[in-house]
Amino acid sequence: MTLPSLLSALQFDEVRQRCGIVFVEWRVANDAEIHAEVAIDDVRPMVAALIEYGCRLAAVFAEDRSNADSGFLIYYVFESLRDQRFLLVRTSIPLNSPAFPSVAAEVPAVNWQEREIQDWFGLVAEGHPNPRRVALHDNWPEIHPLRKDFPIDTVLPPFEGEQHVYRPTLGEGVFQIPVGPVHAGIIEPGHFNFAVAGEPILYLQLRMFYTHKGIEKRFEQLPINRAVYLAESISGDSSFSHGTAFCQAIERAAGVEIPTRAKRMRTVLLELERLYNHVGDIGAIATDVGFGVANAHASRLRELILSVNEELSGSRLLRGVVCPGGVRHDWEPQQVEYCAEALGRFEWEFADLMQIIDGSDSTRDRLERTGFLDPQKARDLGIVGVAGRASGIDRDLRRDHPYAAYDEVPFEVPVYQEGDVLRRMRVRVDETLLSLWIIREMLTKLIPGPHCVAIPPLPPDCVAIGAVEGWRGEILHWIRTGSHGRLERCKIKDPSLNNWPALVEAVQGNIVPDFPVINKSFNLSYSGTDR
Amino acid sequence: MFHIFKKAAQTRLVTIGYPQEPARIPGHFRGAPRFEFSGWRDARPAADACPTGAIAIEKSAERRRVTIDYGLCIYCGQCAEADRSGAVKITRDFELAVRERGDLITIAEYLLEPDGMQKTLASLHKGLPSENDLLEPLEHKVQERIHKILGRSLAIREVDAGSCNGCEIEIGALNNPVYDLERLGIHFVASPRHADMLLVTGPVTRNMELALAKTYRATPEPKLVVAVGACGISGGIFGRNYATVGGVDTVVPVDVFIPGCPPRPHALLHGILLALGRMEQRVTKGHSASSEPFR
Ligand code: SF4
Numbered sequence: 063m064t065l066p067s068l069l070s071a072l073q074f075d076e077v078r079q080r081c082g083i084v085f086v087e088w089r090v091a092n093d094a095e096i097h098a099e100v101a102i103d104d105v106r107p108m109v110a111a112l113i114e115y116g117c118r119l120a121a122v123f124a125e126d127r128s129n130a131d132s133g134f135l136i137y138y139v140f141e142s143l144r145d146q147r148f149l150l151v152r153t154s155i156p157l158n159s160p161a162f163p164s165v166a167a168e169v170p171a172v173n174w175q176e177r178e179i180q181d182w183f184g185l186v187a188e189g190h191p192n193p194r195r196v197a198l199h200d201n202w203p204e205i206h207p208l209r210k211d212f213p214i215d216t217v218l219p220p221f222e223g224e225q226h227v228y229r230p231t232l233g234e235g236v237f238q239i240p241v242g243p244v245h246a247g248i249i250e251p252g253h254f255n256f257a258v259a260g261e262p263i264l265y266l267q268l269r270m271f272y273t274h275k276g277i278e279k280r281f282e283q284l285p286i287n288r289a290v291y292l293a294e295s296i297s298g299d300s301s302f303s304h305g306t307a308f309c310q311a312i313e314r315a316a317g318v319e320i321p322t323r324a325k326r327m328r329t330v331l332l333e334l335e336r337l338y339n340h341v342g343d344i345g346a347i348a349t350d351v352g353f354g355v356a357n358a359h360a361s362r363l364r365e366l367i368l369s370v371n372e373e374l375s376g377s378r379l380l381r382g383v384v385c386p387g388g389v390r391h392d393w394e395p396q397q398v399e400y401c402a403e404a405l406g407r408f409e410w411e412f413a414d415l416m417q418i419i420d421g422s423d424s425t426r427d428r429l430e431r432t433g434f435l436d437p438q439k440a441r442d443l444g445i446v447g448v449a450g451r452a453s454g455i456d457r458d459l460r461r462d463h464p465y466a467a468y469d470e471v472p473f474e475v476p477v478y479q480e481g482d483v484l485r486r487m488r489v490r491v492d493e494t495l496l497s498l499w500i501i502r503e504m505l506t507k508l509i510p511g512p513h514c515v516a517i518p519p520l521p522p523d524c525v526a527i528g529a530v531e532g533w534r535g536e537i538l539h540w541i542r543t544g545s546h547g548r549l550e551r552c553k554i555k556d557p558s559l560n561n562w563p564a565l566v567e568a569v570q571g572n573i574v575p576d577f578p579v580i581n582k583s584f585n586l587s588y589s590g591t592d593r
Numbered sequence: 594m595f596h597i598f599k600k601a602a603q604t605r606l607v608t609i610g611y612p613q614e615p616a617r618i619p620g621h622f623r624g625a626p627r628f629e630f631s632g633w634r635d636a637r638p639a640a641d642a643c644p645t646g647a648i649a650i651e652k653s654a655e656r657r658r659v660t661i662d663y664g665l666c667i668y669c670g671q672c673a674e675a676d677r678s679g680a681v682k683i684t685r686d687f688e689l690a691v692r693e694r695g696d697l698i699t700i701a702e703y704l705l706e707p708d709g710m711q712k713t714l715a716s717l718h719k720g721l722p723s724e725n726d727l728l729e730p731l732e733h734k735v736q737e738r739i740h741k742i743l744g745r746s747l748a749i750r751e752v753d754a755g756s757c758n759g760c761e762i763e764i765g766a767l768n769n770p771v772y773d774l775e776r777l778g779i780h781f782v783a784s785p786r787h788a789d790m791l792l793v794t795g796p797v798t799r800n801m802e803l804a805l806a807k808t809y810r811a812t813p814e815p816k817l818v819v820a821v822g823a824c825g826i827s828g829g830i831f832g833r834n835y836a837t838v839g840g841v842d843t844v845v846p847v848d849v850f851i852p853g854c855p856p857r858p859h860a861l862l863h864g865i866l867l868a869l870g871r872m873e874q875r876v877t878k879g880h881s882a883s884s885e886p887f888r
Contacts, residue, residue: 199800207835216835221799243804246783248751248765250758251801272800273755276836288644291669295830298759298855355597361769362607368766369619376623378857379759382669397621414603418596589757 073145074117081111085151092314094463095527098151102162105153109138109165117142117149118444118457119165121538122172123553124179126210130523133157134185137553139527139538146463148527150540155185164190171444171560182208182278197271197592200225207279214279228267231257236264239574243272250588254577261573266566270591277593281552282544286312286386286520289549293539294381297556297590302335302380303532304590307539308552310465310528312386315543316517323511324388325467326504330401331371331380331389332466333497333504336533338367340490340497341412343585347487348419350579351428359415363408370404373397388514402505409498416491429484433568433580437479445564447535447557449584452489453481453564459531470507471500481568486583493533519547532557534587556590608773612872616687616859623670624686625852628661630701630717633680634710642675645823645830655705656715663689663697663876664826664840667854688875690851690864694826694842696720696876697852739815740870743789746778747869750788750812754805754844755798755837760822760855764792772858779865785811790868791818792861795825796837797844809845817868820847821861823854830854 074096078088087099100108109119121139128134133155140149155162164187166173176187177196184206187193198205201221206212231238236259243251253269277296281289293308294301306328313320320328345360368378374397375383383389419425435445437454445455458475460468476492478485520543528539535557544550565584569577609617636659640648647665651658673681691697700718703711751764767774774780782788785808797805809818820841823829828839841847851864866872 202799205835212835214834218799218835221803243801244752244785244808248753248761248768248781250753250756250761251804272804273753273757273798274800274836275755275796275798275831276834277831279836280831280834287642287671291644291667292830295757295759295824295854298757298762301759355601358770359600359604361766362604362771365766365769365771372619373621376621376670377668379762379855381667381759381854382623382671414596414600418600421594421596587758589755 074140074142074147074149077112077115077117077142081108081115083108083111090147092317092526094147094314096147096149097525098149100151100153102153102155105136105138105163106165108151110168112140112149113169116144119169119172120148120444120536121553121555122165122175122179123540123555124183124185124208125542125551125553126183126208127154128157129210134160134183136162136179136185137540139540141463143457143462148463148529150527160184161186161188163188167191169444170442170563173563174559175555182206184209197274199271200227207276214276214282226269228255231265233259235259243269252588256574256577258574261575262571263569263574263577266569268562268566270562270588273589273592275593278552278554281549283548285548286543289552290385291382293554294384296554296593297558297587298379299339300335300532300534300537300556300587300590302331302384303530303537304539304554304556305381305384306332306466307528307530307537308541309384309386310530311526311539311541312517312520312528314526314528315524315541316386316520318387318515318517320388321512321515322467323392323508324513324515326470326508327389327393327513328384328466329468329471330501330504331375331383332530333501334367334371334374335380336497337408337494338364338371339533339585340494341367343582344415344419344487344490344494346582346585347429347483347579348425350582351425353419353422353425356415356419356422356425359411359418363411363415366404366408366411370401373400385514386517388512390514392513393508398505398508402502405498405501412494426484428576428579429487430482431480432483432576433572433583435481435564435568437481439567440481440564443563443567444560446560447531448486448489448493448533449561449564450535451475451477452485454479457536459529459536463529465530467504467507471503473500483579483583522550534558534585535561554593556587556593558586558588558591561586562591607770608776609771611859612862612866618685618687618857618859622685622687622857623668624684625663625666625668625689626670626672627682627684627686628699629680629682630699631714633659633701633703633714634678635676636703636711637709638675638677639672639681642671644669644671648672657703657705657711659701659703661699661701662827663852664694664850665823665829666852667823667830686875687853687857687860688863689853689860690849690867691874691876692849692867693720694847694850696874697826697850737870739817742815743817743869747790747865748780748782748788749790749792749865750782750785750808752791752793752805752808754793754795754801754825754841756794756796756822756824760794760825763855763858763861764794764821766858767861772862774862777862777866785809786813788812789816790865791816791845792821792865793818793825793841793845794821795841796828796831796833796839797841798837800836802838802844805841805844817848818845819849819851819864819868821851821864822856823852826850826852
């Protein structure tokens with residue numbers, strides 16, 4: 063056993079005892095969370111120590127508590143393979159010196175997250191290696207929208223054009239290709255700036271947050287039952303996963319366990335979401351290397367799953383189904399039958415599809431060793447989800463922090479070391495088969511019972527986290543309740559936020575015409591990133 | 594190769610016949626809500642439940658004014674669940690695209706009982722008057738000309754001006770073999786300079802405002818703009834805030850609005866063909882009119 067994995071075989075409590083950090087507070091909040099506090103000067107040593115003990119820093123975010131006379135708080139969310147709980151360490155920042163120690167140099171995974179805090183809260187990330195704006199573009203005035211004294215309906219003065227200065231890339235024969243924000247396909251907006259020498263890409267600079275629509279601010283003061291719909295609109299292709307993560311946070315805050323039937327129904331729906339996205343991506347990857355026939359079949363299969371979604375939930379994108387306490391509507395036997403039948407057909411058709419794709423050597427040739435993401439880099443950057451598993455990161459919240467009914471279906475997480483487009487497709491193929499199995503298991507176990515329980519009115523200041531392995535990767539929602547059944551704060555972390563830097567790494571040295579397929583193999587959400 | 598041919602032979606035709614044939618929609622599809630205005634006793638539960646403010650109430654002395662805006666509705670069905678009187682029903686209607694923003698809005702005014710219940714329906718306005726009502730003869734001429742130029746073959750540039758990607762999923766589906774947009778002579782292009790129509794989703798963010806305006810300017814005349822989804826029409830659940838400016842029509846003129854969250858592919862087809870004058874508007878001033886013809 064190597065050292066890190068030996069050390070990681072510890073629970074948070076043991077880590078705490080051994081790491082030598084003084085925690086001001088350490089409290090087991092519920093069976094999914096430990097809440098802790100450190101002094102601001104201990105943040106850097108604390109992060110370093112926990113990482114050394116194999117914990118992963120999953121998110122960093124801030125909260126304005128000046129209304130409660132507590133200044134600003136910064137939260138560090140840790141996750142460990144050996145502990146089913148999340149560790150949330152907070153530190154408070156005095157109002158008179160609005161700054162916090164940056165850990166981005168040691169943990170590149172939180173690079174954007176810390177800069178977000180700078181932009182949205184006006185707190186300085188001291189020692190950040192690249193403290194430029196990220197979440198608010200350079201043409202925005204000096205505002206900090208997530209501060210409590212900033213009204214959400216503020217009308218900003220007209221903007222000049224975007225003034226972002228990209229890093230220059232110099233050299234003979236080196237030139238830049240700017241792309242976006244409006245792209246050629248039917249996709250979301252973002253700006254890519256390629257520096258190329260001939261065909262190979264030397265360096266890619268990303269400019270995101272074009273679809274920033276103030277979602278986290280919008281959550282504040284929203285009644286909880288309405289907020290579910292906002293959660294469903296964070297990232298269109300992950301509506302159900304985001305909705306579920308949000309509802310889980312609410313349920314945990316309320317200390318409510320949802321009924322078994324609801325858990326299994328949620329599991330079915332979560333896997334259906336994975337299915338339609340995975341099969342769609344497999345087709346899209348095939349298209350991007352010129353294999354249109356495969357995509358025609360894949361998109362047909364995707365339609366099949368969307369029809370199942372609609373039959374089970376009334377919505378092709380599984381919207382308006384999940385609710386705090388369970389799911390909104392129970393299923394009738396015919397609905398379940400429709401689902402089972404359609405999945406039966408999906409299974410053999412999917413096998414045919416993969417036979418067609420695998421039978422094409424030229425396709426394999428284009429995908430193999432394309433867009434290579436080094437496992438070591440992936441670990442350093444904190445890459446999650448499909449992209450992580452294709453680069454050796456053996457993590458899956460369904461297994462590591464089971465929710466819904468995933469504890470009933472133990473499975474092996476598909477992991478590859480090669481880190482190329484082919485393996486990112488392979489992970490999707492393996493997970494598609496896994497999803498089919500999980501859904502089938504769930505459907506057979508779907509015994510009658512209540513599909514929803516009532517959530518009692520929540521008092522102010524309940525905090526909790528919800529975590530879901532969306533089809534793309536780890537989705538986190540953290541909430542604090544306010545008065546009158548409203549929310550005080552909702553922090554959202556979409557997996558895309560972690561994974562954009564992976565794209566930057568993976569495209570280097572590849573030729574520009576391969577960019578679309580590499581990008582597709584990650585298929586990140588702009589809206590989930592930008593919020 | 595063999596597998597490809599075998600699969601093709603096995604699969605046969607999968608493309609739907611809509612709009613020449615009626616749409617076949619799964620049994621549990623949730624469409625737009627319908628309101629029984631005359632017998633409605635209490636709009637408050639539905640308005641309270643509505644997550645987007647598509648049902649809004651204003652109260653003055655003994656009156657209540659209820660505004661229903663299909664341009665904000667996300668078809669969640671909460672209103673029908675909350676209103677136990679049966680005055681609100683979820684239908685399977687999806688062909689809701691309209692040419693005028695105001696056509697999506699209905700305003701009902703009630704006289705109230707002392708206990709706050711609605712006594713009688715004092716007035717009902719379906720659809721709001723718009724400037725274009727005055728321009729009608731001229732507008733018609735222009736429209737007919739556009740239909741003549743673009744009606745048979747149309748190039749669309751899709752612009753995501755800030756959406757959650759839900760609308761893009763359904764717009765993308767129009768390209769798949771099931772909906773196969775090209776059978777109607779319509780296709781997506783990569784540049785606004787090649788486009789006849791901009792299909793725009795929203796809410797328009799501050800960061801996309803300029804890009805959208807530039808894309809519009811780059812599109813040659815005559816051009817059509819179709820706003821897609823609750824957010825494209827009105828800002829939807831995000832509304833207007835420091836980071837968004839609201840619906841597409843706050844930035845560029847819009848010819849057709851397609852409600853939905855997201856609109857299903859059939860609804861998108863209906864809206865696109867409506868903009869071309871190849872299908873009829875089903876919602877006239879707030880109520881469904883029966884009209885079939887497809888040209
Ligand atoms: S169906 Fe439409 S009107 Fe009814 S509650 Fe939902 S958004 Fe509001």
